[in-house]
Amino acid sequence: QKEVEQNSGPLSVPEGAIASLNCTYSDRGSQSFFWYRQYSGKSPELIMSIYSNGDKEDGRFTAQLNKASQYVSLLIRDSQPSDSATYLCAEGGSNYKLTFGKGTLLTVNP
Amino acid sequence: GAVVSQHPSRVICKSGTSVKIECRSLDFQATTMFWYRQFPKQSLMLMATSNEGSKATYEQGVEKDKFLINHASLTLSTLTVTSAHPEDSSFYICSARSTERGTRNSPLHFGNGTRLTVT
Numbered sequence: 564q565k566e567v568e569q570n571s572g573p574l575s576v577p578e579g580a581i582a583s584l585n586c587t588y589s590d591r592g593s594q595s596f597f598w599y600r601q602y603s604g605k606s607p608e609l610i611m612s613i614y615s616n617g618d619k620e621d622g623r624f625t626a627q628l629n630k631a632s633q634y635v636s637l638l639i640r641d642s643q644p645s646d647s648a649t650y651l652c653a654e655g656g657s658n659y660k661l662t663f664g665k666g667t668l669l670t671v672n673p
Numbered sequence: 674g675a676v677v678s679q680h681p682s683r684v685i686c687k688s689g690t691s692v693k694i695e696c697r698s699l700d701f702q703a704t705t706m707f708w709y710r711q712f713p714k715q716s717l718m719l720m721a722t723s724n725e726g727s728k729a730t731y732e733q734g735v736e737k738d739k740f741l742i743n744h745a746s747l748t749l750s751t752l753t754v755t756s757a758h759p760e761d762s763s764f765y766i767c768s769a770r771s772t773e774r775g776t777r778n779s780p781l782h783f784g785n786g787t788r789l790t791v792t
Contacts, residue, residue, distance in 0.1 A: 595778040595780075597780050597781070599783075604788075605785070606764075606766045606784060606785050606786040607717070607766075607783050609781075609782065612778075612780050614778060651717070659705045659772060660707065660719075660722060661781045663717055665716040666716060666717075
């Protein structure tokens, strides 16, 4: 049974700070990893995808992947109150099904 | 970017009636779609995997006779909640990944969800 683990939080950071979200996964053969953001009462939306070891940057967001440690992270620079949401980590299997973590609730305080 | 359209966004029905929810991939083909359910303040729960042209695969504990899934084309899957009861009130979300050639690692895209309230 594949597992994706995330700290449930809540993680609280002040506006302008860096928010760091972490995720570990159990399947050493996983090839694709995704970060989703879910606002309360809404469906998840894709923020980042990452497939190779190292960092991938997109605006204020940086995803980091370390396959040897089976670890994925998401950094949000210059955090804004609008970033307050639940962040879901997911890993992709060979059957098109994603395995999701339970999500980390992030609160950015003005 | 890839778009998944889900309809209706909100439905209120009486106990004992059936409700059909549609999920369409608008700009890609998806032989596989996924149906999730989410109760307030809880995690996404995968209900079933919808397979075009064949039977859906249900997760443990999900009643296949209650949650009927039909995946009649490469872009459309439907979920019918039969004989709905108040405990079926939840947020139902469909999702799809492109299954076109060369897109094995493509992201999963979600519809906007359907909030079902059974009275």
